[in-house]
Amino acid sequence: MNPFREGAAGKYFVGRDDQLKRFTRSLTALRNGEPAHLYVAGVNGRGKTSYLEKLVEMAREKSGVLAVRVALDGGVRAQQQILAMFEKLLRKIDEVHTEVASAPRLVAEWRQVGDSPFQLPTSERLQNDHLLQDLAYVRDVVAELGFRHLVLCVDEGERIEPYALSALKSALLELQEYLVVLSIRLAEDHGDPVRAGKLKLEEIAAAADRDMGAARLFVGGVGLGSFTPAQARRCVARRLEDNAIRFDDEVIGLIGRVAEGLPDRIISYAHEVYDRTEADEAEVATTDTFRQTFVSLHQFELDAAKALCAQSTGSERRALRELATHDVPLTPLELAKKLYTDVPVNALEPVAEALRGVLDRVGDTVRVSAGGRYLVPDAVRRYALEISMEPE
Numbered sequence: 398m399n400p401f402r403e404g405a406a407g408k409y410f411v412g413r414d415d416q417l418k419r420f421t422r423s424l425t426a427l428r429n430g431e432p433a434h435l436y437v438a439g440v441n442g443r444g445k446t447s448y449l450e451k452l453v454e455m456a457r458e459k460s461g462v463l464a465v466r467v468a469l470d471g472g473v474r475a476q477q478q479i480l481a482m483f484e485k486l487l488r489k490i491d492e493v494h495t496e497v498a499s500a501p502r503l504v505a506e507w508r509q510v511g512d513s514p515f516q517l518p519t520s521e522r523l524q525n526d527h528l529l530q531d532l533a534y535v536r537d538v539v540a541e542l543g544f545r546h547l548v549l550c551v552d553e554g555e556r557i558e559p560y561a562l563s564a565l566k567s568a569l570l571e572l573q574e575y576l577v578v579l580s581i582r583l584a585e586d587h588g589d590p591v592r593a594g595k596l597k598l599e600e601i602a603a604a605a606d607r608d609m610g611a612a613r614l615f616v617g618g619v620g621l622g623s624f625t626p627a628q629a630r631r632c633v634a635r636r637l638e639d640n641a642i643r644f645d646d647e648v649i650g651l652i653g654r655v656a657e658g659l660p661d662r663i664i665s666y667a668h669e670v671y672d673r674t675e676a677d678e679a680e681v682a683t684t685d686t687f688r689q690t691f692v693s694l695h696q697f698e699l700d701a702a703k704a705l706c707a708q709s710t711g712s713e714r715r716a717l718r719e720l721a722t723h724d725v726p727l728t729p730l731e732l733a734k735k736l737y738t739d740v741p742v743n744a745l746e747p748v749a750e751a752l753r754g755v756l757d758r759v760g761d762t763v764r765v766s767a768g769g770r771y772l773v774p775d776a777v778r779r780y781a782l783e784i785s786m787e788p789e
């Protein structure tokens with residue numbers, strides 16, 4: 398069984414320590430009757446769903462806290478969105494109700510025609526007081542089951558309809574027993590997910606008759622970006638614990654590097670490497686296994702690297718390869734020091750000048766920063782160059 402399946406991390410969750418601490422603080426505040434609602438933001442595949450699932454698990458470890466994760470549907474009206482959210486929430490509560498009181502309760506009450514304790518299912522449109530009343534009713538029912546607090550982790554929250562957000566805000570301001578964590582998938586990576594998430598929330602709130610308070614309800618923002626190299630390693634290693642197949646240390650490092658620490662890309666490379674190892678009937682994924690996987694996935698980048706290789710002299714190839722093995726930008730002098738370790742530093746200046754000429758000639762493969770540092774900007778191209786420029 399390939400442990401690198403798609404989907405949330407579950408028991409393989411690693412890292413995100415600060416982000417989890419942020420939630421722990423919110424959870425403590427909730428239990429003190431002062432919920433501090435949060436949002437979590439990141440572009441696709443950074444681990445929002447995994448994070449929310451982890452929060453649900455953490456919240457459930459606290460006594461008296463009932464936690465659920467619900468995902469929002471897109472392209473539906475605010476009213477329908479809230480109804481769908483309630484149904485999922487109630488189904489989850491009914492599971493607990495069945496355990497405790499040996500029968501479900503809330504979904505039936507929700508669907509009851511006439512005489513239902515719920516206001517929302519029969520109201521024409523979404524009204525703030527109906528939402529408030531229904532959430533308060535749910536709170537009272539779960540209290541009978543021994544839960545004093547509810548944590549609602551809302552996935553795909555960027556889809557929330559402006560008036561659904563606005564109504565939710567009005568209700569939550571009245572109810573101190575609920576804590577909401579809203580996940581926001583960002584369309585683009587601008588480097589600061591917390592700020593981008595805030596802007597997205599403000600954009601949604603603005604569309605609800607400029608109800609900016611709806612954005613301010615979320616007092617804390619959590620950003621999910623790439624893993625550090627150490628976390629990337631753990632992300633792979635964790636899934637291989639107790640597995641018959643092992644990955645060489647170097648392979649684990651390479652996966653993190655080529656995936657640039659991005660969780661979904663780490664998982665997808667590891668998935669391919671695992672499949673190949675299995676197909677080879679091998680027990681260990683070696684650097685060779687990784688290379689074969691890489692070659693099958695990145696023919697385009699490899700062809701480009703090989704073309705550049707064919708146009709370069711031996712010493713140019715050495716220089717480009719050295720540059721490609723580093724994930725940080727280097728000045729020509731720094732590169733010269735790495736290439737010619739036995740030459741005294743004061744004699745390297747002309748070598749560095751020559752290297753600068755080489756790097757400036759290779760066009761868009763190498764990028765130069767304002768500080769005069771050179772880098773092959775893309776990790777896939779970097780590794781393609783590294784293996785293409787290898788001495789025979």
Ligand SMILES: Nc1ncnc2c1ncn2[C@@H]1O[C@H](COP(=O)(O)OP(=O)(O)OP(=O)(O)O)[C@@H](O)[C@H]1O
Pocket residue numbers: 402403404405406407409410411412413439440441442443444445446447448582632660661664
């Ligand atoms: N903290 C983590 N530890 C281990 N694996 C993780 C972690 N976060 C994410 N992953 C893995 O990365 C991949 C993407 O994660 P996830 O589905 O949670 O991301 P997402 O942000 O919800 O993506 P999307 O925007 O597409 O909904 C999954 O395979 C998941 O198992």
Ligand SMILES: [Mg+2]
Pocket residue numbers: 445446447552
């Ligand atoms: Mg997700």
